[in-house]
């Protein structure tokens with residue numbers, strides 16, 4: 613499996629807020645690191661969800677903002693276990709999110725030369741290029757409803773992991789997220805492949821959970837990552853403690869589910885990226 617050492621950049625998404633993107637990014641990253649992979653999380657969120665979840669103070673480091681504005685080189689500011697005051701595992705690295713990302717668009721416009729007509733939403737791509745070869749996976753944790761970082765992440769990614777939890781208009785949100793992926797494929801990143809759909813916070817006693825599982829089993833078929841993750845208090849508890857459940861509850865059944873999910877994630881990567889079969893959802897549905 614030497615080809616797995618090739619870097620894959622995976623956008624974690626759904627433009628809706630509070631659908632489990634950050635939870636999935638952090639726990640799946642931990643599970644993959646435990647499997648021996650090297651993973652970088654790029655936190656593109658002004659609320660710095662992944663950064664805080666990993667117990668890192670967003671104000672303490674330069675990160676995504678400075679790298680996207682070209683003021684810093686990514687490898688110079690990436691946070692690792694070697695930096696002080698964190699409990700990151702050896703092969704989990706982080707490019708921190710911060711409040712400053714709010715000013716990203718304005719700052720990029722100010723810096724752009726009038727002779728440079730590169731679209732602003734291509735800003736993540738060169739960063740990923742510089743990091744290729746250093747990681748097995750680069751996870752792009754995207755913010756809710758912030759068009760520039762979301763589109764920039766999708767345009768730079770090789771793959772896309774769709775995330776949902778059974779709350780509110782989950783099904784409609786998934787349809788909109790798929791539409792976003794389609795648009796990005798059409799306008800600038802035709803290579804973008806759907807890796808899978810990960811569902812969290814499932815409570816099978818609720819109607820919404822049943823409806824969502826029924827819908828995704830039918831519409832997403834092989835793309836549904838298995839198992840789905842049950843709703844559990846260990847997730848918000850770990851988040852409050854700014855730790856992964858791999859640290860707080862390493863032997864809990866939910867933690868094992870993430871390990872299984874990481875296995876299925878890599879089976880899908882193998883099949884959709886390195887296998888011989890086609891890989892778009894449309895192709896699958898004929």
Ligand SMILES: Nc1ncnc2c1ncn2[C@@H]1O[C@H](COP(=O)(O)OP(=O)(O)OP(=O)(O)O)[C@@H](O)[C@H]1O
Pocket residue numbers: 628629630631632633634635636657661754755756777812813814841842843844845847848851
């Ligand atoms: N399996 C689960 N069990 C219980 N709660 C969960 C589970 N998965 C996610 N949650 C909760 O759902 C909420 C939203 O999760 P998360 O922050 O990961 O979403 P998000 O999509 O990153 O949000 P945002 O768009 O604001 O960045 C959090 O409070 C989290 O604790």
Ligand SMILES: [Mg+2]
Pocket residue numbers: 633634635657661662754755
């Ligand atoms: Mg988040």
